[in-house]
Amino acid sequence: MFYFITRRxxxxxxxxxxxxxxxxxxxxxxPADPAALTCGKNCRPEVIEANRARLGYDKPFLEQYGSYxxxxxxxxxxGEDESGVHCAAPSLGYSYDRHECVTSxxxxxxxxxxxxxxxxxxxxxFFGISLGTFAALRRGKWPDHLSNVFSVxxxxxxxxxxxxxxxxxxxxxxxxxxxxxxxxxxxxxxxxLTALILPWxxxxxxxxxxxxxxxxxxxxxxxNEEFVRLGIAKGLPRRTLxxxxxxxxxxxxxxxxxxxxxxxxxxxxxxxxxxxxxxGLGKLTIAAVINSDLPILVATTLVSAVFxxxxxxxxxxxxxxxxxxxxxx
Amino acid sequence: MEAVPTLDAGLETGGLSPWQLGLRxxxxxxxxxxxxxxxxxxxxxxxxxxxxxxxxxxxxxxLDRASLNDYGLPKGxxxxxxxxxxxxxxxxxxxxxxxxxxYGSRLSLIIGTVGTVLSTAFGVxxxxxxxxxxxxxxxLISRIGDVALAFPSLLLIIALANPMTQRLESWGVPKGNTAxxxxxxxxxxxxxxxxxxxxxxxxxxxxxxxxxxxxxxSFGAGTGHLVFKQLLPNLWPQIIIFVAMSLPGYVSLEATLxxxxxxxxxxxxxxxxxxxxxxxxxxxxxxxxxxxxGALLILVLGFNLLADGLRDAFDPxxxxxxx
Numbered sequence: 072m073f074y075f076i077t078r079r080x081x082x083x084x085x086x087x088x089x090x091x092x093x094x095x096x097x098x099x100x101x102p103a104d105p106a107a108l109t110c111g112k113n114c115r116p117e118v119i120e121a122n123r124a125r126l127g128y129d130k131p132f133l134e135q136y137g138s139y140x141x142x143x144x145x146x147x148x149x150g151e152d153e154s155g156v157h158c159a160a161p162s163l164g165y166s167y168d169r170h171e172c173v174t175s176x177x178x179x180x181x182x183x184x185x186x187x188x189x190x191x192x193x194x195x196x197f198f199g200i201s202l203g204t205f206a207a208l209r210r211g212k213w214p215d216h217l218s219n220v221f222s223v224x225x226x227x228x229x230x231x232x233x234x235x236x237x238x239x240x241x242x243x244x245x246x247x248x249x250x251x252x253x254x255x256x257x258x259x260x261x262x263x264l265t266a267l268i269l270p271w272x273x274x275x276x277x278x279x280x281x282x283x284x285x286x287x288x289x290x291x292x293x294x295n296e297e298f299v300r301l302g303i304a305k306g307l308p309r310r311t312l313x314x315x316x317x318x319x320x321x322x323x324x325x326x327x328x329x330x331x332x333x334x335x336x337x338x339x340x341x342x343x344x345x346x347x348x349x350x351g352l353g354k355l356t357i358a359a360v361i362n363s364d365l366p367i368l369v370a371t372t373l374v375s376a377v378f379x380x381x382x383x384x385x386x387x388x389x390x391x392x393x394x395x396x397x398x399x400x
Numbered sequence: 401m402e403a404v405p406t407l408d409a410g411l412e413t414g415g416l417s418p419w420q421l422g423l424r425x426x427x428x429x430x431x432x433x434x435x436x437x438x439x440x441x442x443x444x445x446x447x448x449x450x451x452x453x454x455x456x457x458x459x460x461x462x463l464d465r466a467s468l469n470d471y472g473l474p475k476g477x478x479x480x481x482x483x484x485x486x487x488x489x490x491x492x493x494x495x496x497x498x499x500x501x502x503y504g505s506r507l508s509l510i511i512g513t514v515g516t517v518l519s520t521a522f523g524v525x526x527x528x529x530x531x532x533x534x535x536x537x538x539x540l541i542s543r544i545g546d547v548a549l550a551f552p553s554l555l556l557i558i559a560l561a562n563p564m565t566q567r568l569e570s571w572g573v574p575k576g577n578t579a580x581x582x583x584x585x586x587x588x589x590x591x592x593x594x595x596x597x598x599x600x601x602x603x604x605x606x607x608x609x610x611x612x613x614x615x616x617x618s619f620g621a622g623t624g625h626l627v628f629k630q631l632l633p634n635l636w637p638q639i640i641i642f643v644a645m646s647l648p649g650y651v652s653l654e655a656t657l658x659x660x661x662x663x664x665x666x667x668x669x670x671x672x673x674x675x676x677x678x679x680x681x682x683x684x685x686x687x688x689x690x691x692x693x694g695a696l697l698i699l700v701l702g703f704n705l706l707a708d709g710l711r712d713a714f715d716p717x718x719x720x721x722x723x
Contacts, residue, residue, distance in 0.1 A: 229652045236693070338555060368559045372556060
C-alpha cells in the first residue's frame with residue numbers, strides 16, 4: 072500500500088510539472104504581448120519596456136518558467152528598485168491590470184467557489200444517490216420512469232438557461248429570493264445562504280441527473296452478484312442487505328467519479344458564477360479573458376489543474392485502499 | 401413441417417450483424433425513434449436554412465426598427481409576435497427571431513457534429529494505434545491522454561478563445577467566424593479524443609487476442625485488413641454509443657461560449673448570442689429568453705433521448721432492452 076501511494080503521488084507530481092510547463096508555454100506563445108497589456112492604449116514604449124523587464128518577460132522562456140516556479144515556493148519581487156512589488160509565497164504572478172498580486176486575487180475567490188462547490192456537491196450527491204436508489208428498487212415502475220424523465224431533462228438543460236430561468240422564476244416573478252449578491256458566511260450567514268441557494272440548486276439539478284443514472288445502474292448491476300443472492304438466501308432483512316451490502320458495493324465507483332467532479336467544480340463553476348454574478352474563480356477567469364489579463368489566466372488554469380490532479384490522485388489512492396485489485400496493476 | 405420455419409428464423413437472426421440487430425432493436429423503441437425525428441428536423445432546418453428563411457419571408461439580418469418602441473423594446477406583446485415576425489423581434493435591433501433561430505441552428509449543429517466526428521475519429525485512430533502497436537507507442541499515447549485530462553478544459557477553451565483566434569487569423573485562416581469555428585473545432589479535438597481512445601484501446605487489446613483475429617493474422621492479413629475488416633466492425637456499436645452520448649454536450653458548447661462572450665459575435669445568428677443578449681432584457685421581454693433557450697433545450701433533449709435509444713439498442717449489457 073505504501074508503495075502504491077508513493078508511486079501514485081510521484082505520478083501526480085510529474086503530471087503537474089508537465090501541465091505547468093504546457094500552460095506556461097501556451098500563454099507565452101500567444102500573439103498578445105503581456106508587457107504591452109500592462110498599460111493603457113496611450114502608452115509610451117519606454118514604459119512598456121520597463122514593465123517588460125520588471126515582470127521578467129524579456130528573459131528566455133525557461134528562465135521565466137524557472138522564476139515563476141521559484142516564486143510559488145519562496146515569493147517573488149517584481150522590479151529591483153524601491154518601486155518593486157513583492158508578492159509573498161506562493162506567488163502566482165502580478166496583475167498589472169488590477170495592480171495586485173495574483174495570489175491575493177485568487178485567494179479572495181476561493182471561499183466563494185468553495186461555498187458554491189460544497190453546497191452543490193452535498194445537494195447533488197444526496198438527491199442523486201437517493202433518487203437513483205429509489206429508482207433501482209422500483210425498477211420498471213413509475214418512480215423509475217419518473218426519475219428517468221427527470222435525469223434526461225436535467226442532463227439536457229444548458230446550465231446558463233436553467234440559471235436564468237431560476238432567477239426569472241424565484242427572483243423576478245415571485246420575489247421569493249432577493250437578487251443573488253454574495254456575502255461571506257462570517258459576515259451574514261442568512262444573506263450568504265440566500266445568495267447561494269439558487270446556484271446550488273441549479274448545479275445540483277444538472278449533476279444529480281448524472282448521478283441518478285450512475286447509482287441506478289450501479290445498484291442493478293450489484294443486485295445480480297452472487298453475494299446478494301446469498302444474502303437473500305440466508306434471510307437477511309431487505310433493508311440491511313441494501314444499505315450494508317448493495318449500496319456499499321455500488322457506491323464505491325461512484326465516489327471516485329464524484330471526487331473528480333468536485334475538483335472540476337472547485338476550479339470554478341464558470342457558467343454558474345457568471346449567470347449569478349458570484350465573485351469566484353470562474354468569474355475571475357472570465358474577467359481576465361475580457362481584459363486580456365494573462366497572469367490571472369495562467370494562475371487560474373494552474374490552480375484548477377492542481378485541483379484536478381490532486382483529486383485524481385486522492386481518488387485513486389482511496390480506490391486502491393478500498394479495492395485491492397486496483398493496487399496490483 | 402413446423403420445425404422448419406423456426407429453424408429458418410433462427411438462422412436468419414444468426415446471420416444478422418451486430419449493426420443490423422441493433423438497428424432492428426432501435427426501431428422498436430418509440431422514444432428513440434421520436435428523438436430521431438426531432439434531431440432530423442433540426443438538421444433539415446439547418447441545411448435548408450436559406451430556403452426556409454426565404455419561404456417564410458423572415459430575414460435574420462434585417463433591422464426592423466419600426467417594430468420597436470422608443471425604449472428599443474418590441475412594441476407588441478410576446479416580443480411583438482405577428483405574421484411578419486412569427487416569433488417576434490429582438491429588442492434593440494428589431495431583427496426577426498425566427499430567422500435568427502433558423503440560422504443559429506447551423507452553428508450549434510456544425511460544432512456539435514463536426515466537433516464530435518473529429519474528436520471521435522482522432523480518438524479511434526489513436527486508440528487503435530495504441531492497442532495494436534502496444535509498447536512505447538501505447539505508453540506515449542496514454543500519457544499524453546493523462547496530460548490532456550489534467551487540464552481544466554472549459555477554462556482553457558474560454559481563456560484561449562480570443563488570442564488563439566487572432567493567431568489563426570495571422571496564419572491566414574479567414575477572419576471572423578471561420579477562424580473562431582476553426583479554433584473551437586481544433587481545441588475540442590485536442591481535449592476530446594482521450595476517452596474514446598481509452599475505450600478503443602481497451603477493446604483492441606482484448607479483441608487482438610481473440611481467435612478470429614488470430615486466424616486472420618495467420619492467413620497473412622495486413623494491418624489494413626485487420627483494422628477495417630476484423631477490428632472496426634466489432635468496435636462500431638461502442639463508437640456509436642459514445643458518439644451519441646457526447647453529441648449533446650458539444651451541441652450546447654457553442655451556445656455556452658457565445659453566451660459567455662468568447663464565442664461568435666453579433667450580427668452572426670447564434671442561440672448563445674441571443675441568450676447572452678436576453679440577460680439585459682429579460683425583465684421586459686421574457687419571450688426573447690424562452691425562445692432560443694427552449695430551442696436549445698429541445699435539440700439537446702432530442703440528442704440525449706436518441707443517445708439513450710441507441711445505447712439500449714446497441715449495448716448488449718444495457719438492462720432496459722429486456723423490459
